[in-house]
Structure formats: C-alpha cells, structure tokens
Amino acid sequence: MTVLDDASVGTELPALRIPPISRTTLALFAGASGDTNPIHLDHLIAKSAGMDDVFAHGMLSMAYLARLLTDIAPQERLRSYGVRFAAITPVEAEPTCTAKVVAIEEVDGERRATLELIAALPDGTTTLAGSAVVALA
Amino acid sequence: MGVDPAAIGTVLEPVSMDIERGRLVAFARATGQLDPVYSDLDAAKNAGHRDLPVPPTFLFAIEQELPNAFQWGLDLGIDLRYVLHGGQDFSYHRMAYAGERLTATSTIAEVYTKRGGALEFVVKKTAVTDESGSLVADLTLTLVVRHPEVAA
Numbered sequence: 001m002t003v004l005d006d007a008s009v010g011t012e013l014p015a016l017r018i019p020p021i022s023r024t025t026l027a028l029f030a031g032a033s034g035d036t037n038p039i040h041l042d043h044l045i046a047k048s049a050g051m052d053d054v055f056a057h058g059m060l061s062m063a064y065l066a067r068l069l070t071d072i073a074p075q076e077r078l079r080s081y082g083v084r085f086a087a088i089t090p091v092e093a094e095p096t097c098t099a100k101v102v103a104i105e106e107v108d109g110e111r112r113a114t115l116e117l118i119a120a121l122p123d124g125t126t127t128l129a130g131s132a133v134v135a136l137a
Numbered sequence: 138m139g140v141d142p143a144a145i146g147t148v149l150e151p152v153s154m155d156i157e158r159g160r161l162v163a164f165a166r167a168t169g170q171l172d173p174v175y176s177d178l179d180a181a182k183n184a185g186h187r188d189l190p191v192p193p194t195f196l197f198a199i200e201q202e203l204p205n206a207f208q209w210g211l212d213l214g215i216d217l218r219y220v221l222h223g224g225q226d227f228s229y230h231r232m233a234y235a236g237e238r239l240t241a242t243s244t245i246a247e248v249y250t251k252r253g254g255a256l257e258f259v260v261k262k263t264a265v266t267d268e269s270g271s272l273v274a275d276l277t278l279t280l281v282v283r284h285p286e287v288a289a
Contacts, residue, residue: 018169025167028167029168032160037217048218058221059222060167063168067170070193071172075192076232080229
C-alpha cells in the first residue's frame, strides 16, 4: 500500500519542496539530461534573448514533479504524465510541487487515479501545470 | 519568419541511446532524487527491478544525444534563443532499464500560430522503441517560438 492507495477524489498528496535551484544544478542537469541549450547556462546568451538571467530547464521542474509521482506510487504504475510549462523558473527559485487526486476510474481492467499536478514559486506563480494517470494497487 | 507548414509529416532520422547506469545515477543526482531505487543497483533489485529503472522523464534525453540536438529546429528556421518548451507529454507502455538500447523516432506533427503570428507552436511526436522494435513510450513535445518582431 502506498499513500495513493488510500486516496479518494480531492485528496491532496504530500507536497515536495525543492531547495533553491543553483547554477550548478542547472549545469548538472544539462549534462545528465543532455539538454545543453545555453539559455539555461550562459547569462550572455540569456540576455541576448531578452531575459534577465539564465532560468531553469522546464524538464528539470518536470523531473521534480516526477519525483513526487514516484514517491507516492512505484513507477511501474505510471501510465501517462504530461505538463504545460506556464512560466519560467528563475535561477535560485524554490519551487513546490503538489498533486491532487481529481478522478478515480476503471480503465482497461484496473483502477486508475488522475492527478492534477502543479509546480509553483513561493509568490504563487504556477510554473508548470499538468496531470498524470497512476494505476492503484 | 515562421515555420513552413509543409514541414508537417516530416519524419526525422531515428536516434539511439545506450542507457547507461552511470548516466542514470547522474540524472538522479541532478534532479535531487534520493530514492536509492534510481541510483543503487541492489536497491533497484530489491524493489523487483532487473536493473536501474529509467525515470519517467529521462526518455526525453534520447534525442539530445545528437551532436546538435536542435538541428531539426534549425532546419525549420527556428532561432534557438526564442524557443520555449511549451509542453511535454509521456505515455508509458512499459518500464525501461539501464542496459537497454532505446531508439527515438520523431515526426513533426503540427505547426500553428497564435496572437497574429507572435507565437508559433511546433508539435513533435516521438516513439521510443526497444531493440525488438516494441514501443516503450510515446512522447509529445510542444515548442513555442516567440516572434518578438511581430506586434502581438
């Protein structure tokens, strides 16, 4: 049993708070993910595109929300996962990832929970909004 | 300059990646993943996995293996500085593990504009398959290209 198996529609799952995202984290993520777009690494490039500074990869926030998902249920139960990148995450930001159960349905012979996912900054800005479907035990 | 809608349907050259344990450990470290299942082979095996699992969003990395991962975008006339990742979707068919060789095959699926051309959307769909050709996951990438020269 996991925390998700006890959930019902409306249940909010434990939030995942991320410490400040450093430039070092962005460099490590660039190497590990292969996403070396310099707009996340080189402030001169970022400024030439009209940004104040580098900002975090959207896929880094998506990976943080995926950590929340695999914390609440084993990954083999994850059926789908999608996000919309709503706002940039500045370097040094401290996002919080949250998930709420919005539906539980029987699909293909298994019970599946649909989760509404949000990553947000301390000022309330939603940086990433999405959903995931996870099979229940 | 916008992307020519004639690009829709273009199938890109497949990209293969050998999924290495060390790379998955580096990904776990970069994403703050402390669950040992993702970095410790014994922990993974104790959890019933045959090797280190490929985490949910790592499949996105396969196409980044190319010497110039964004060449397909450059070929469409997109300026990398004005690109925002608008959305990303994964549909999973099975777990993937270290030791596998996975292949990503992408198709330009949609091209459309909003706000009078100030924002352009390019949707790319990618099938990730294993060595037997079986489907592991489907990915959908939505790129947003800003056109600051177009008054919104």
